[in-house]
Amino acid sequence: MTRAEAFEFLDRTARGIAEMFGASCETLVHDMGDPSHPILSIYNGHVSGRGVGSTMDILGSVRMLNESALVKDFVNLYATTPSGQQIKSSTFHLIGPDYNLALGINFDYTALVYANRVLSDLMNAEADLQSAMWQEGGDQHLADLFDECLSAVGKPVNALTKQDRLRVITLLDQKNAFSYRKSVPFVAKRLQVSRYTVYKYLGELTGQGPERR
Secondary structure (H helix, E strand, O other): OOHHHHHHHHHHHHHHHHHHHOOOEEEEEEEOOOOOOOEEEEEOHHHOOOOOOOOOOOOOOOOOOOOOOOOOOEEEEEEEOOOOOEEEEEEEEEEEOOEEEEEEEEEEOHHHHHHHHHHHHHHOOOOOHHHHHHHHOOOHHHHHHHHHHHHHHOOOHHHOOHHHHHHHHHHHHHOOHHHOOOHHHHHHHHHOOOHHHHHHHHHHHOOOOOOOO
8 A cells, every 4th residue: 555545545434424423523544654743634624623734732832752653543532632622532543654643633522521411410319209208297297108008018117027017018118108208117126027027028029038937
C-alpha cells in the first residue's frame, strides 16, 4: 500500500465514522511521520476547534510527541479539552515503508453527562408513598393489617403453630405489609418470634429458604 492509498483509506474511514456517529464525533487523519503530527484531514472539527494543518492535540497542546507515542495505538481514553468538553479518544496507526499515518476518533459526551444528571434528579425520590402514608398514621395501619390476618387464622398468638405463623406471614405479604419500613420488627414482636424467624418465613414463601415443614 502506497502512502496515497493509505491516506485515502484512512480519510474515507474517518468520514464514514463521523457521518455514522454524528456531530459529536470528531475524526481526523494525522501525519505521525512528523513529530508535530499535523492534521491532514478532519471531520466535525468544531468538537476541538481544529482544522487541516493544525499541530494541536485534543488536549490543546502543541508539544512534540515522543517516539513511543508516534507509533502506539491509544484506545478509549478520557480527555478534557481546554474548553471543558469531556472526550473519549482513540488513535489507530497505519505504518508503511515511507509513511506513518493515524486515524483519530474523539467523541464528545459532555451533553450525555449533563443529561444523566438531569435524569438522576428526575428519578430521585425521598421515600415510597406507601411508607410515607403509613408513617402519617403511625403504627395503626400495620397493626390493623396484622389483626385482620390473625383473625383470618382464628387463633390467639400464643396458640399459633409454625404453619399458622406462616399463614399469617403469607396474608401480610399478600397485603404488601412488608413494603412498610420497620414492618419486620413490628411483625416479629406481635408474633412473639425473632426478626430472623420472620425473614426465614419470608424466604420460605419465596422458595429461597428451607422447605416448609
